[in-house]
Amino acid sequence: MKKWIALLVVAVMFAALASGCGGGSSQKPAAVKDSIVVAQGTDIEDLDPHGIASTPSAIVTEHIFDTLVTLDKDFKIVPRLAESWQSSPDGKEWTFKLRKGVKFTDGTVFNAQVVKFNIERLLDPKVKVLLRGYIDQVAKVEVVDEYTVKMILKYPHAPFLARLSSASNAMLSPAAVAKYGADIGRNPVGTGPYKVKEWVRGDKLVLERNEEYWGAKPAIKTVVFKPVPDNNTRLAMLEAGDADIIVRVPPVEYDRLSKNANVKVVRSNSTREIYMVMNVNNQYLKDPRVRQALNYAVNKEEIVNGILKGAGKAVDSPLLQEMFPYKKVGAYEFNPTKAKQLLAEAGYPNGFKLTIHHPVGRYLEDKRLVEAIQGYLKNVGIDAELKTMEWAAYLTFVRKPADQAETQLFLMGWGPWILDGDQMLYPLFVSGEFPPGGNNYGFYKNDEVDALLKKGTSTTVEKDRADAYGKAQELIMKDAPWIFLHSEMQIVAMKKNLDGVVVLPIEQLRLAGAKWAQ
Amino acid sequence: MGVYIAKRLLMSIPVLLGVIILVFLMVRMVPGDPAVVMAGEQATAEQVDAIRAELHLDKPLPVQFGLFMHDLAKGDLGRSPRTHAPVSEEIGARLGNSVVLMFTSLLLATVIGVATGVISAVKPYSLFDSLAMLVSLIGVSMPVFWLGLMFILLFSVQLGLLPAAGTGTWLHLVLPTVCLATVPLAMISRMTRSCVLEVMGQDYIRTARAKGLPERVVIAVHALKNAFIPIITVVGLQMGNLLGGAVLTENVFAWPGLGRLMVDSILARDYPVVQGTVLFIAVCFVFINILIDVLYVYLDARVRFD
Numbered sequence: 001m002k003k004w005i006a007l008l009v010v011a012v013m014f015a016a017l018a019s020g021c022g023g024g025s026s027q028k029p030a031a032v033k034d035s036i037v038v039a040q041g042t043d044i045e046d047l048d049p050h051g052i053a054s055t056p057s058a059i060v061t062e063h064i065f066d067t068l069v070t071l072d073k074d075f076k077i078v079p080r081l082a083e084s085w086q087s088s089p090d091g092k093e094w095t096f097k098l099r100k101g102v103k104f105t106d107g108t109v110f111n112a113q114v115v116k117f118n119i120e121r122l123l124d125p126k127v128k129v130l131l132r133g134y135i136d137q138v139a140k141v142e143v144v145d146e147y148t149v150k151m152i153l154k155y156p157h158a159p160f161l162a163r164l165s166s167a168s169n170a171m172l173s174p175a176a177v178a179k180y181g182a183d184i185g186r187n188p189v190g191t192g193p194y195k196v197k198e199w200v201r202g203d204k205l206v207l208e209r210n211e212e213y214w215g216a217k218p219a220i221k222t223v224v225f226k227p228v229p230d231n232n233t234r235l236a237m238l239e240a241g242d243a244d245i246i247v248r249v250p251p252v253e254y255d256r257l258s259k260n261a262n263v264k265v266v267r268s269n270s271t272r273e274i275y276m277v278m279n280v281n282n283q284y285l286k287d288p289r290v291r292q293a294l295n296y297a298v299n300k301e302e303i304v305n306g307i308l309k310g311a312g313k314a315v316d317s318p319l320l321q322e323m324f325p326y327k328k329v330g331a332y333e334f335n336p337t338k339a340k341q342l343l344a345e346a347g348y349p350n351g352f353k354l355t356i357h358h359p360v361g362r363y364l365e366d367k368r369l370v371e372a373i374q375g376y377l378k379n380v381g382i383d384a385e386l387k388t389m390e391w392a393a394y395l396t397f398v399r400k401p402a403d404q405a406e407t408q409l410f411l412m413g414w415g416p417w418i419l420d421g422d423q424m425l426y427p428l429f430v431s432g433e434f435p436p437g438g439n440n441y442g443f444y445k446n447d448e449v450d451a452l453l454k455k456g457t458s459t460t461v462e463k464d465r466a467d468a469y470g471k472a473q474e475l476i477m478k479d480a481p482w483i484f485l486h487s488e489m490q491i492v493a494m495k496k497n498l499d500g501v502v503v504l505p506i507e508q509l510r511l512a513g514a515k516w517a518q
Numbered sequence: 519m520g521v522y523i524a525k526r527l528l529m530s531i532p533v534l535l536g537v538i539i540l541v542f543l544m545v546r547m548v549p550g551d552p553a554v555v556m557a558g559e560q561a562t563a564e565q566v567d568a569i570r571a572e573l574h575l576d577k578p579l580p581v582q583f584g585l586f587m588h589d590l591a592k593g594d595l596g597r598s599p600r601t602h603a604p605v606s607e608e609i610g611a612r613l614g615n616s617v618v619l620m621f622t623s624l625l626l627a628t629v630i631g632v633a634t635g636v637i638s639a640v641k642p643y644s645l646f647d648s649l650a651m652l653v654s655l656i657g658v659s660m661p662v663f664w665l666g667l668m669f670i671l672l673f674s675v676q677l678g679l680l681p682a683a684g685t686g687t688w689l690h691l692v693l694p695t696v697c698l699a700t701v702p703l704a705m706i707s708r709m710t711r712s713c714v715l716e717v718m719g720q721d722y723i724r725t726a727r728a729k730g731l732p733e734r735v736v737i738a739v740h741a742l743k744n745a746f747i748p749i750i751t752v753v754g755l756q757m758g759n760l761l762g763g764a765v766l767t768e769n770v771f772a773w774p775g776l777g778r779l780m781v782d783s784i785l786a787r788d789y790p791v792v793q794g795t796v797l798f799i800a801v802c803f804v805f806i807n808i809l810i811d812v813l814y815v816y817l818d819a820r821v822r823f824d
Contacts, residue, residue, distance in 0.1 A: 046602050201603070203685055230663075233682065242682045436566075
């Protein structure tokens with residue numbers, strides 16, 4: 001009797017396997033769908049737009065809230081809640097004409113008072129605003145009339161308009177802030193194309209169409225965001241039909257997924273730049289010739305094609321192509337002979353020892369990346385030891401002030417939320433931005449670069465900005481405070497018949513224009 | 519019995535206090551500044567300091583502990599500086615999922631584990647026995663994340679029978695349950711086999727047989743009841759384990775449970791959530807243990823409260 005049961009179980013298992021090999025049969029009936037399921041890698045933390053700093057949260061808040069200006073599908077700054085704007089010749093005063101007839105989902109009318117309230121909340125030291133650096137140029141907000149608002153800056157700041165497109169500078173309903181207080185992040189009230197229907201922490205966030213939305217009504221009624229940490233599970237969900245869009249597809253899966261007839265794979269540039277920072281206070285790395293030698297030693301193209309499987313682009317300037325005002329200054333070509341020659345000139349014909357610190361699981365293929373770099377350095381006589389660290393410990397480690405820093409050569413990435421070069425060059429290369437407060441982790445200092453970057457920030461004449469930043473990019477490349485590597489590409493996969501999804505280079509999705517093809 | 523339970527509850531206080539101190543110190547000993555990590559790379563220095571102040575990290579350790587205990591005494595586990603939600607709400611949002619998954623997988627593991635264990639013990643070294651023990655050996659040694667992924671690929675992607683991940687219907691529960699049940703199932707079945715085998719050699723079994731009782735009654739009434747004590751112990755321990763330790767299964771199946779909450783919070787150095795979750799699970803452990811000790815008495819007449 002028992003043997004029979006066992007046999008039966010085995011038989012069923014074989015039958016299941018056999019039919020499984022016969023070919024996928026997960027087709028769902030072709031009913032008209034009006035919902036989308038998005039599987040993200042990590043959970044949404046909070047929905048108070050002013051408090052967020054993570055991309056998965058920003059993707060969601062960008063559908064609930066509106067900013068004054070935004071990026072369109074061609075990554076240009078376009079009107080959103082502000083219809084038009086004007087800056088004073090000195091770039092210190094910005095006047096915005098606001099859209100009329102916009103209401104929050106709680107009925108509050110959007111007007112100049114609301115803008116004033118929001119900017120003041122963003123500036124209020126009592127409110128937790130992680131990305132305050134994206135707004136704290138504002139000194140004062142004035143209500144000119146019901147639909148005109150004027151922002152007076154502390155100093156002329158050219159990238160100000162771009163900063164207003166950051167998801168963190170969105171407009172919240174003042175009435176809701178008063179009503180919910182500290183719990184506003186769980187009861188978000190905005191003017192965006194969607195509103196929250198249900199949020200089960202860690203499980204799913206359900207958005208439903210805002211029927212009173214002032215702009216073009218989304219075709220999709222319901223959008224569900226699910227946190228799915230495992231890369232392979234996200235892939236399986238898409239293939240099994242449990243998810244319609246998945247983000248952060250591993251590069252190794254790109255080719256296989258592209259061959260799937262039911263799936264559309266979008267691989268596009270992102271503004272996340274990856275580089276090896278050199279601590280310029282290090283006894284070897286303080287010599288620019290050594291830093292240049294390290295740049296010549298590494299084969300960037302091979303990394304992009306071999307390790308990233310094409311999901312990256314070798315950089316040819318400190319600034320990325322998508323950002324204003326990018327200038328192609330030319331990369332260090334792969335030339336180990338020249339590297340050795342430069343090392344010899346610097347007095348290290350036999351190389352030296354270095355420690356490479358790096359996180360794991362943070363950037364695309366980060367571990368294999370540094371292993372490759374270790375190999376390239378070995379080639380030119382530099383004996384590098386790898387030290388892997390968990391992200392939290394790593395970030396604390398690299399953010400120590402100069403006198404405590406134990407860093408030498410280490411892997412970092414930077415992916416700003418706005419496409420203005422200021423948010424890349426200024427925090428990473430200006431000498432006023434040393435840790436622990438800033439992000440110039442290698443303690444790079446060049447007075448000329450400092451002056452140029454400050455000028456690029458404060459002048460509003462586009463040509464002058466381009467000139468200043470262009471010169472700065474050349475100087476930085478020559479000084480080589482980093483091993484310049486690549487920018488990551490983002491791979492987003494979705495159902496073949498889903499149209500209108502916009503993938504922005506700031507690693508964000510816009511779903512308001514999405515629709516299912518008939 | 520009331521006295522016994524009261525005594526056990528009192529005894530659990532130092533245990534929980536120890537857990538509190540340990541977890542409080544442990545999260546703080548792990549390298550990584552929570553303020554830096556939670557604020558993120560683009561945050562201003564002023565924001566990093568604000569989070570440090572929010573977590574009282576700018577104060578000496580004993581003061582931090584005092585503040586934590588003060589809130590705890592009021593039943594307040596604090597708020598997560600990362601999500602701004604109260605820790606109790608964070609735990610509450612996951613608790614149901616963890617409990618459901620724990621019960622279904624333990625039920626599956628116990629029913630099948632005890633059944634195979636008994637059959638194996640009754641006919642030791644038979645074909646069924648060898649096969650069952652081999653399968654349970656594989657079950658114990660199979661990495662859960664791999665098994666889970668294979669399940670998803672077969673039953674969701676290939677066959678389209680079950681949802682790949684997430685929650686919703688009871689169908690969502692099937693794959694994570696089976697996956698999570700493998701290890702306890704193997705343990706329970708091996709434990710049952712050895713316990714029943716041992717009991718079967720006892721004198722009272724010989725007596726029962728000598729009385730002329732049918733073998734079925736001998737096994738079900740006399741043998742199994744006494745063999746149950748170690749089995750219950752294993753099941754109880756697994757209960758606590760599965761509540762907070764099902765991280766791998768939860769990750770593969772995107773199941774929003776306590777294990778994932780804890781690991782995510784550790785990675786983000788979200789001290790209040792780590793402390794709250796560990797403390798909560800410790801309390802569960804203590805209660806489950808008391809419950810099991812009480813169960814012993816009903817199962818084995820030789821065990822007494824005093």
